[in-house]
Amino acid sequence: MRASRFTAALAAVTIAATGLTACSNESGSDTNANGADGENVTVRIGTTDADQQAWSVFSDLAAEEGITLDIVQFSDYPPVNEALAQGELDLNKFQHILYLAKYNASSGNDLKVVGSTEIYPLALFWKDHDSLDGIDGEEVAIPNDDSNQGRAINVLVQAGLVTLKDGADELAPTPADIDTDASKVSVVPVDASQTPSAYKEGRPAIINNSWLDRAGIEPTEAIFQDDPGSAQGEPYINVFASRAEDIDNPTYVRLAELWHDPKVTEAVQQDSRGTAVKVERPANELNDILERLEQNEK
Known part of the structure; x- marks a missing residue:
């Protein structure tokens, strides 16, 4: 039997319906801080x-290593950070740095990064095409949500298909x-869930990983993807997050390290169908990126 307890999706619904309550000392950060001394501790992690x-x-x-993971499944993104901020969780792992920065800036909370996990390249797909040849003049469907629209436009910038105006926000363009006069294609923002439909209708589309899987589109069919190692990719590094006072908790830091164990990496590749790119960056660098992004949001 595994030591972890996977909480059913109903738990997320229950939390949303009944309100969040603070963790007791048995599962809170005070107890977990002793994990490095060899005691068996429980860490409550939220994810989607x-x-x-x-x-x-x-x-x-x-x-x-004596760490029991209590993994709480959420059905949607917004409640996960709030649950962490209010003490219902010890850590969460579901978001990239930009999403966390937007949450902090809008909520006034101060969640921090404990460690990095992966980055998932964002790609351009065009049915029955294997290159950018002939794409000039096409309308490209892009996701219209705050987390992906700017990145999608930058995919087209990196592909040489879109040119930004002087003075444009290069990190999160709209x-x-x-x-438009200097660009080779135009963009049509749509709900992210509709990008696979645009692709199947024969239009070029930028589709993020979660919708690729649901639509049965192979990642290898991409005709272009952004560079995860570029400066433009930094906001999209996925992370473990904690409350600010817990970023040096030895148990949490150790968990962030364990995520990079080769066995986990192999499983991540299977889950992502080979699209995930491992990122190992020091927590202080990740929190510097977070701070810069928060300043941009204010």
């Missing part, structure tokens, strides 16, 4: 993808920042 194989492998590795 608890069914993935990587969590099972990760839980088993943590158990070998359609209004596009110099």
